[in-house]
Amino acid sequence: MMTLNAQSVSLWIALFFGAILLVAFILFPGFFPPMSPNMTAQQVAAFYADHTARIRASMVIFNFCGVMLVPFFMVIVYQMKRMATPTQVLAYCYLSAAATGATLFAIADLFWLVAAFRPERDPQLIMLLNDLAWITFTAPVGMIVAGNLCLALAIYLDDQPKPVMPRWVGHFSILVALAIAPSAWAGVVRSGPLAWNGAISFWVRISAYGAFIAVMFFVLRAAIIREGSDDDPSWGRSAG
Amino acid sequence: MRTGALADATLGSGRSRKPNLDLWICWWLLPAFYTAFAVIFVPLTRVMPPPPPGLSVAQITAFFHAHRETIQIGFGLLMVALGFGCIGNGLVAYQMTRMSISPVFAYGYIATLAVGALPGCLFAGLAFLAAAFRPDRDPHLVALLYDVGLLTFVGSLGCFATNYLVFAAAIFMDKNKIFPRWMAYVSVWQIVTEVLAMPVFVFRKGPFAWDGAISFYEGTVIFGVFLSCLILLVRKAIQAQPPDQPLHA
DSSP states (O other), X not given: OOOOSHHHHHHHHHHHHHHHHHHHHHHOTTBTTBOOTTOOHHHHHHHHHHSXXXXXXXXXXXXXXXXXXHHHHHHHHHHXXXXXXXXXXXXXXXXXXXXXXXXXXXHHHHHHHHHHHOTTSOHHHHHHHHHHHHHHHHSOOHHHHHHHHHHHXXXXXXXXXXXXXXXXXXXXXXXXXXXXXXXXXXXXXXXXXXXXXXXXXXXXXXXXXXXXXXXXXXXHHHHXXXXXXXXXOOTTGGGO | XXXXXXXXXXXXXXXXXXXXXXXXXXXXXXXXXXXXXXXXXXXXXXXXXXXXXXXXXXXXXXXXXXXHHHHHHHXXXXXXXXXXXXXXXXXXXXXXXXXXXXXXXXXXXXXXXXXXXXXXXXXXXXXXXXXXXXXXXXXXXXXXXHHHHHHHHHHOOHHHHHHHHHHHHHHHHXXXXXSOHHHHHHHHHHHHHHHHTGGGGTOSSSTTSTTXXXXXXXXXXXXXXXXXXXXXXXXXHHXXXXXXXXXXX
């Protein structure tokens, strides 16, 4: 049984707000299909004028709920600290990457919201805000990539009879990092699979990230339950 | 050596036998990241040394036209590379948790750089990528992105000054001698360079402009000294660290 503690609460917060984020994702009219980088300034301005209410509604939800996933990533940090790695350095690296990564969640939606605030603004300015929103939302993937590689390395170095996480989670974490990394090019190209509306930069990146959170929910849940039932005197338990 | 931690010997049992492998992997990423950083910012994107703040709107458009491809390659790479900078930050903070003081400054080290990464580095990339994204964009908007990119890059002062402050204070107060005392003075010099960069928001030419002798060159030289010392001293700290040293901070 998973008892109610800071870790399990963090998981449930992520599940709750993750579900709301999914609704916001479906609600945003610019995601189905994702807006093309080749729209003209007039087309972009018309898009904001036609869908003002839904853009505001979906992005204000994104604004409120995006950073709510942070406690979930802190559970990963804490579980990394429980691993029998040579030192705890990788947990600090993951914490550092997760914190910087979260700032991007907080900023991308603001550009969309500012653009939707005055749809009658000069179309050139709307397009600039729209470009900044999409580039900030899609391209800065380094924090997720580096964090996932740290997690994988920590899992591989977790040298104890009952490791905190199974080794396949390390492979999975690297796979997600590799799937997400090419999106860095979304701030460069305007067509093809790497453009911000492309198959890799949009669908593969978002699916991989969603899958990572979903899988890690169950991996962390199992780790927390194992930690709770562990009879060994584990130094981290009191902090759990 | 931290006697308090070593006394807690039971915690070490079952720990990995690969001596400090995780520390060494993180350490190698430090010179690797800053080499990539130098390649991105100097030859590729031309942000270091910065183009002048006094350019006309037409000259700014010409700058992006002339260097469009390398700006895109450089900042495209930065979007991935910056994550590995976080690993270097985690490594230094970890070494700070080995100090005789409370880990408050170590946590402060991570938090200040987690804040600084965006305005102090990534924003320049986002602004320049947006400027290079559409060569036909209104030239006045390109000039706006130019100012946003360069002023945030050179003028993000407080995140880094606070970082240098907690780093210097930690070294001064640490009795375990994780880093030598002189490194604290180098870190204090870094705070001075941030103070000297404050006028970049006012001047468009001269030594205090964002490309000036004091605001840019003096600051960059001291940053280079600081960074080289940091990389070498972290290496020495790992070498001096006994393997399997159990720690919990």
